[in-house]
Amino acid sequence: MSRDRPAPDLPAPLAPLVDAHTHLDACGGTDPASVRAIVDRAASVGVGRIVTVADDLDAARAAVAASSWDDRVYAAVAIHPTRANALDDAVRGEIERLAADERVVAIGETGLDWYWPGKLDGCAERDEQIEGFRWHIDLAKRLGKPLMIHNREADEDVLRVLDEEGAPNTVIFHCFSSGPEIARRCVDAGYVLSFAGNVSFKNAKALHEAAPLVPDGGYLLETDAPYMTPHPYRGAPNEPYCLPYTARALAVLRGAEPEEVAAHSTATAERVYGLESDIR
Structure with missing residues (x-):
């Protein structure tokens, strides 16, 4: 992502949509006014609700x-796997306290990331990530909230740890990026797959094969903003208002109308996050 590139144009509205995973703080939403401005832009194109997600304390x-400043915003809290080495008793205690808030609808993002160890200074090692992942799984089960997974180059280990620990009732694979085999295994396990802007990338061939395999009630749409800006704006700063671009790209892959994809993803978000229906 380059902030030197201009922001994407506003897409044609598509409603109703829920941005199932974004990072409002990294988009510049650091006070009530800036959060409201971001959410208003999103709402102007049909993205009426947003889940903003944590990666550190x-x-x-x-x-x-942010979820207390605007009733269109919900939260997810966790420590990102690459920062799992920060999960001492004090941090665990505060994450647990925050996770109990009624506006927190998921525990995330947690999981495993095998890309960054050895490349990023201070990155948590594999054993630290696995320990942190197990702790977050337990927290999600104790609180009865969905588990939101970050998985980067760790397909087999993520599925193995979930199996060993016993998965929570709802598991969301954020920014699903794997191929059809892993998609089928996730679907068979009852996991929810969340599609981001990378589903629109021309070189994401395996993901393109996976996208049609997910049943209508089994997927979400997300921006992962300010990252994963969809084609044709790849590399520009992303925001929740860009979600209709991803919805339309997924619709093409699934041979569906964009309105169908919006309706199914929104119904799934309402179900897994416990949101009230937004009938228009």
């Missing part, structure tokens, strides 16, 4: 705060 605090 500061972001978890910011996510819960």
Whole structure:
């Protein structure tokens, strides 16, 4: 992502949509006015509700705060796997406290990331990530909230740990990026797959094969903003208002109308996050 590139144009409206995973703080939403401005832009194109997600303790605090500033915003809290080495008793205690907030609808993002160890200074090692992942699984089960997974180059280990620990009732694979075999295994396990802007990338061939395999009640749409900006704006800063681009790209892959994809993904978001229906 380059902030030197201009922001994407507003897409044609498509409603109703829920941005199932974004990072409002990283998009510049750091106070009530800036959060409202981001959410208003999203609402103008049909994205009426947003789940803002944490990757460290500061972001978890910011996510819960944002959810209290605007009733269109919900939160998810966790420590990102690459930062799992920060999960001491004090951090675990505060994440647990934040996770109990009624505006927190998921525990995330957690999981495993085998791309960054050895490349990123201070990155949690594999054993630290696995320990942190197990703790977050337990937290999700204790609180009865969905588990939101970050999986980067760790397909087999993520599925193995979920099996060993016993998965929570609802498991969401955020920014699903794997191929058809893993998609089938996730679907068979009852997991929910969340599609981001990378589903629109021309080189994402395996993901293109996976996208049609997910049943209508089994997928979400997300921006992962400010990252994963959809084609043709790849590399520009992303925001929740860009979600209709991803919805339309997924519709093409699934041989469906964009309105169908919007309706199914929104119904799934309402079910898994426990949101009230937004009938228009």
